[in-house]
Each structure stands twice: as C-alpha cells, then as structure tokens.
Amino acid sequence: MTFVTMGPMLKRAQAAGYGIAAFNMIDYNSARSIVDGAVELQAPIIVQVSVKTIRHWGFKPIATWVRMMADDVDIPVALHLDHCTDEDVIKRCIDAGWTSVMFDGSSLPFAENRARSEAIYRLTESAGVGLEAEIGAIGGVEDDKFVAEDSAILADYDECLEFVKNMPNLAVFAPAIGTAHGVYKGQPKIAYDLLERISGAVGIPIALHGGTGLSQEQFDRCISGGCAKVNISTMHKLRFIDGFLDVRQAKPKLEEPLPFIVGQYDAMKRDVCDMITAFGSRGKAAQAAGMVG
Numbered sequence: 529m530t531f532v533t534m535g536p537m538l539k540r541a542q543a544a545g546y547g548i549a550a551f552n553m554i555d556y557n558s559a560r561s562i563v564d565g566a567v568e569l570q571a572p573i574i575v576q577v578s579v580k581t582i583r584h585w586g587f588k589p590i591a592t593w594v595r596m597m598a599d600d601v602d603i604p605v606a607l608h609l610d611h612c613t614d615e616d617v618i619k620r621c622i623d624a625g626w627t628s629v630m631f632d633g634s635s636l637p638f639a640e641n642r643a644r645s646e647a648i649y650r651l652t653e654s655a656g657v658g659l660e661a662e663i664g665a666i667g668g669v670e671d672d673k674f675v676a677e678d679s680a681i682l683a684d685y686d687e688c689l690e691f692v693k694n695m696p697n698l699a700v701f702a703p704a705i706g707t708a709h710g711v712y713k714g715q716p717k718i719a720y721d722l723l724e725r726i727s728g729a730v731g732i733p734i735a736l737h738g739g740t741g742l743s744q745e746q747f748d749r750c751i752s753g754g755c756a757k758v759n760i761s762t763m764h765k766l767r768f769i770d771g772f773l774d775v776r777q778a779k780p781k782l783e784e785p786l787p788f789i790v791g792q793y794d795a796m797k798r799d800v801c802d803m804i805t806a807f808g809s810r811g812k813a814a815q816a817a818g819m820v821g
C-alpha cells in the first residue's frame with residue numbers, strides 16, 4: 529500500500545471515531561517495531577520523526593528506511609516530521625520524501641504564527657504533502673523547547689477559527705487542549721469542551737499531543753471529541769532504553785548483540801500494539817486507506 533499522506537486517512541478516522549497512532553521513531557529498529565506492530569493489527573500508522581533524530585541519522589536514511597518498510601506492507605504508512613520551527617528542515621523533508629510535516633509556530637505571536645503557517649501550507653499544498661500546524665502552547669519538553677505545565681496556554685477558540693481559515697486542506701490541526709509532552713506529574717486537565725467546540729467548528733482532524741500516560745478514558749474522550757492523530761513519543765523512548773537494558777539484566781554474560789536488539793524490538797512493538805488497540809484503529813487499515821466504507 530506504500531506511502532500515504534496522512535490527511536485523507538485522518539479524516540476517515542475522525543469520521544469513523546477512532547484514532548491513528550503516531551509514534552516517534554528513534555532508529556531503524558524502532559521504525560520497524562512501529563510498522564510491524566501496525567501490520568500485525570492491520571492498522572493505519574504514522575511514523576513521525578523529531579528534528580534532532582533527523583539531524584542524527586540524516587534525511588535520506590530515514591526516508592529510505594520508512595519507504596522501504598511501507599512498500600512491503602499492506603497497511604497505509606505515513607512519514608511525518610514532528611514539531612519543526614525551521615522552514616529549511618521542512619523543505620528538506622519534503623524533498624527527501626516525507627508525506628507530511630508539522631510547522632510549530634506556537635511560540636510566535638498569533639499573527640506571525642498564522643502568516644508563517646500559511647506560507648508553509650502553500651508550499652506543502654503544491655508539493656502534495658500534508659501539513660500539521662499548532663496554536664497555543666503544549667506543556668513539557670519537545671526537542672529542546674521547554675514549556676512548564678502550569679504555563680502551558682490553551683488554544684483560544686476564536687483564534688483557532690481565524691488560524692485555519694485560509695488552510696482548508698490542513699491535514700491535522702494541533703490546538704493546545706491541556707495535554708503535555710513527557711511524563712505527567714499530576715493529572716492532566718484536558719479541556720474537552722474546548723476540544724469539541726474547536727473540532728466541531730474547524731472541520732479538520734485534531735492532533736492529540738502528549739499521549740504518553742493518558743488513561744483509556746482520556747483517550748476515548750479525546751478521540752470522540754475529534755482527535756484523529758494520537759502522538760506517542762515518551763513511552764516509546766522509555767521502552768527503547770528499557771527493552772535493551774532488560775536483556776542485559778536477564779542475561780548479564782551475553783556477548784551477542786542481536787538478542788538485545790530483538791528484546792528491544794519486541795518491547796517497543798508490544799506498546800505499539802497496545803496503543804493501536806487503545807485508540808480503536810485495530811483492523812482499520814483498509815478503511816483508513818479508503819478501500820472500504
């Protein structure tokens with residue numbers, strides 16, 4: 529089924545009331561666990577990448593790995609650039625074969641965020657690539673940007689409407705609704721009413737950032753409120769590290785590296801399957817791809 533742009537599949541997911549998992553890949557093994565987990569459950573999947581991960585591996589290796597995996601499977605796979613403030617990185621991702629990108633202008637004043645998001649929207653539209661844009665401030669750490677949870681700013685309803693007005697084909701919209709990146713220290717205060725009002729008014733699938741650590745009930749309410757893309761990063765990072773270390777703990781004398789990689793892969797893939805199941809996208813590959821109603 530190869531690569532897809534995420535916009536159409538997110539629209540189908542939103543209409544059918546399930547969420548599509550967007551995992552932040554770390555390396556080849558991690559990307560494979562994400563795609564293979566989705567294949568096992570016949571679910572659509574978004575493999576997303578942070579700017580610093582791209583800076584580590586390079587544009588071409590990542591695009592090549594994920595495209596190669598997508599070409600071999602029968603589920604829709606999107607390759608997405610997560611939180612990016614640098615237009616040059618966005619352009620290079622488009623050139624390297626990413627199927628969607630995020631421009632994060634949320635730390636800019638509203639008018640500037642809007643103007644720059646619109647400029648990138650025109651760029652992505654002409655390239656046939658999906659765009660995610662953000663408004664408000666999502667708490668926690670993303671790459672090297674830190675927003676204290678208590679100073680995270682909820683998106684403003686009227687600004688949301690104005691923000692998306694000239695971007696009707698936005699693939700996914702990320703208004704801050706009270707979730708945060710990283711591990712939650714207390715209970716997140718999710719503004720479900722705001723989410724529902726924004727989602728009902730803009731007619732664009734909504735992205736849920738800061739998915740790690742939310743309960744099934746919180747996922748359910750966000751997804752039924754319009755969140756079609758559910759981001760999981762921190763959980764995957766922790767499993768990447770623990771999956772490796774657990775093998776060392778179980779077999780301290782092991783000198784063969786492959787069992788470490790397999791243990792890490794299995795741990796990450798289990799999480800991918802758990803999250804797909806939690807978001808209701810199990811068995812939805814064909815529906816998300818528009819092959820069945």
Ligand SMILES: [Zn+2]
Pocket residue numbers: 611666670709737738759
């Ligand atoms: Zn995020």
